[in-house]
Amino acid sequence: MPPNYTNIGPIDHTTTLTYTNNPNPDQPIQGVVETRLLNADLITTKTKLESGTLGEYTYQIKTYNNGNDPAVNVRITDEIPAGVTVLNISHGGRQEGNLIIWDVPNLEVGEQFARLFTVTLRLDTPGVYTNIARSTSDTFDPNSSNNDGSSSSAVVTTEVVVEPDPDPDPDPDPDPVVLPKLNLIAKDGPERFNPGQLFTYTVVLDNDGDADALNVMLDNPLFRSLGFEFQPSDICPTLPCSLGNLPRGTKTFPLTFRVPDTYNNPGILTYPTVVNYNQTPNDAQPMNLNASLAATLPVADLETNMDRVELTPNEQKLKLNTTNLGKDAAENVNVVVELPDGLEVLEISSGGQRVGNTIVWPAGELLPNQSVEHYVRVAINDPEAGESFAVARSSSDTFDPNPSNNNGTQDNARKPITSPVVQEPTDVAVEIIPPPTFRPGEIVPFTYVISNLGQALGRNLRFKTTPIPGLQFLRQEGDDCTPVFDCDLGDLPLGESRKITIFYQVPEDFTGTSLETSATVTLDNDQNLTNNEVSRSIPLQTGEPNLELLKRITNVWRNGVSLGGINFEQVVSPPPGTNGTNGAATPWQPVGVITIPPSMTLESGDVIEYTLYLRSSGAVAVENVQVCDLIPNQTTFVRDSFGAGQGMRLVLGDEVRLLSNGADGDGRYIAPLNPVAAPCQNPNNPNGAIWVEGLTLEPGATGTIQFRVRLD
Structure with a gap:
């Protein structure tokens, strides 16, 4: 670090690692470390004390560490003028020439050292004696002006006045020199x-x-x-x-x-x-x-929290707690709660004074870590008032560096006061969305959807189902349901739903031919109980999977403008017997063109968009689908077609996913000449390839994969 470095703020320094075969060259490896410069602000002052002896003077030097870190190897000096005789030095100090020196190994933050020395001055010679106190340390000092002797508080001037001897000359005595002191x-x-x-x-x-x-x-x-x-x-x-x-x-x-x-x-x-x-x-x-x-x-840090206890539907108790988290006592503390309109105050704890909707408790002095508690009991007399808030806060005459935890803005100091609500009837229904089939060894999800179909808030909603016999419970997703299978979902606003998905593992040796599950919901104000209970059964999966794959050109851009003269929205049906990898001629109408008409000439720089169409047309789901498409000759893959580093777009049903070019588990771009495996047709990969993996398509499901290339 340079010797003249003076910045005491934090330093973030970054180490970057790059290497030539990084698959993501635009994402180097970086590590960040934060440090700061140690600093100690020494303040040195000096005063003259009365010694009581003629010609003797005692000086006191005080050095205080006003910095952020301990001062190491502190040296305190006093420069004395000529004509001064040192009598004694306190605290093991020593005299070296015209310097008096004290060495202090360590001066902690906020610590102060006081040092004394006594001298005699010549009384037979008038003069003014000035001596200067200074201090230094090995720790960086951001403000040397208060310890380098330049401050007036570190300089003491002592004047010696000598009465003139009688004039032996017979001439009349001259007028004596008189001075103030x-x-x-x-x-x-x-x-x-x-x-x-x-x-x-x-x-x-x-x-x-x-x-x-x-x-x-x-x-x-x-x-x-x-x-x-x-x-x-x-x-x-x-x-x-x-x-x-x-x-x-x-x-x-x-x-x-x-x-x-x-x-x-x-x-x-x-x-x-x-x-x-x-x-x-x-x-x-x-x-x-x-x-x-x-x-x-002094510094005090008041923290005020409030709890609300519902005693009856119409009566509530607000309990306030105020704690001094600071290092000094808080003086003249006041604890306050502001109540909304429409409340009747039934009781105020000792010392509370009410002024309108405000209640104040003078708490006097609050020592560090000391707490005080107060409460107020209120009744809600206006059923039409709806929800409003009571706010608790506190203050004192002592400086508080952190007012955010006692000024009433934090959540735990604001409590809703809710009027009693007349429960209106509503209609809550439950439905089950299971997988279409199941097979031994696979993971099956069952989704339970609870919807408020009525015209009022559903109150105290409870959901219950039972584990499916013979299956292993894995996890729950969606809205929280704790404990699983039997949980309280609270209130359900009208028009809203709760969705709970439970995942099971089907054992490899499972011999059943179907899976059954049921669910029930209860609430306080449901007027229609016919849709509160439901059961579903799914059969064992039979038959074979089948995947159909088509490829179309779905757009060409030249200079950012779609090429005219070609209808990319037309449906080009495949010839019979060629619609898919199994040769089945099933009805399908993907849009795009198979080739560019001979009358249209593509130019260097044109961008071509390819769309791969997938469809699961078998009796069971197609799982772990892997798709490889080689980049055509004389073209270059466009890496940022759908966003920075995102060269592919995958659509499965209503889900749209932008795939990055890196190997992150769902798709990637493989650069030219990097070997590829099946289903890629050329393992040498002469011009690059796109690779999409891990897809599952249920029977009847469709999907598309899009990518773009630029004509060389």
Whole structure:
């Protein structure tokens, strides 16, 4: 990976495998792996503490991991100026030249380290001492500006003022130099805050120098950049705030902001207060002060669900459950249910307050993983109201990053309130669709169709059948029927049907001559019981199969336009005795032409469509049919005739299937010179072939296979 790579988002990298004899060259093998760049955002700040000893100063350095991953091999340094003597260093730190160094093997996400060191400054020489704190790690840092020493919160300036010695010269003493000395303290900020709330902390400015601090400017640039709305006061009507000149003494005042409603950055927020001032009217560079506080945006994730219990046809109970799935407590929680019109409220659980169709339960504080339950019991007094919904939701003053599970939009918080329904009579019938015959060793399906033929909803529909003796049950398809053979299908709307297909295996040694099955349906409001029970029997299959096959040209296109002068919709009957592979002359009327008339000359690029007609004309089904048709000489198979990679179309009865060119079990195109087996007529396959397999045609069933070629 390049040394300057900085993208911390996910990376999807794909490996592609190709090989020369891939039967599907347009479908290479690919594998995708997702990864991302580890990142740790180190924040380093520095403050000066009172040591209590003249000439001694203690500094505290704090380093916090605000990134997504642990910071590895962290190094914290402080660059000290000349003229400083280091007295002690906390936590095993060391001095190397003008650097004080701490090495930390690992700094976890959200973890903070605090380090101290104490120095002495020369008191006999006036001066300004500036030292800078920095931090680095082996883990990529996406934002180095808050830990490379460029931030004002990592720089501390200490000034040493020396009183002048008495002037031994007999001339009058010159006027002493008097300067202000301004100290900044930020305090009393909240430990936690929430979006939309007021955020107040206290600023203390103490001038213990001998002159006024000039042109004092105060600001909180971070809050302004995050959209925190400053609340004006008499002292500070705007930010940045000009405080003018501050005489010797202490000035204490609050700063108040309103947190944006959209603020959604959980975790620790370190916010600096910045003050600039001049010591003299001629200062080229103002003095800079910085004091930081930290607060946390707590996170709560409320989830509210609702269950509906039907006590009587007219009376229902709604039970609400609210759980705090977040990591912090949810404050001032309110649980709400909104009821539709037409309900009479019979009972509300403790603490609930009703306002119109809304009931509110103030739940106070909800700790992580804590749940509260409430309920309301209602009666439905309007039988014409139909179906409407009661909606449950919850809210709190604490930031919720996932409102979708407590705002009433999820299904488990919306419950239908259904008016009692007067049951109108209807007519539900059952029929059985069996196979025409059966043979030992084969799989036979029996389809049961239940239809609502009446004018009303069929209620509490139940279906029942019995296993066929001597057969092995395999599976059930269609509408779910559990348990098999005796199941509750619920309500059946008028005009709708339910279809259940049961598959059986007939044993090879089965000696019966017929199969019998029966079925019954029951429901609450059926007025016609004569069609609720049915029986069917199918005979053992006898006789031989027979398959007829014809081929026709059913269209020719030139430049995308069907060629005129040929009626491709005409019926060309085969000569007697040649209609099919067995020579039987059975009536059949496939459309198309057998040859192109000599008067019509085909041109290079013309597209010809061939249609193969299949018919099962024997006494039993034709099974496992395989069809091979060689591509004519001087033509090329059109691979995308019916869609991308779909060169064949198969029609069996009402079913239309577009077949891909690959070997996927139902049909494929075999490229030229690839050997082919029977029923292909030329095993050398000089020009390619189409192959369709696995077809079953019941007696009397028909089908077609179409493909197209382009004239070379």
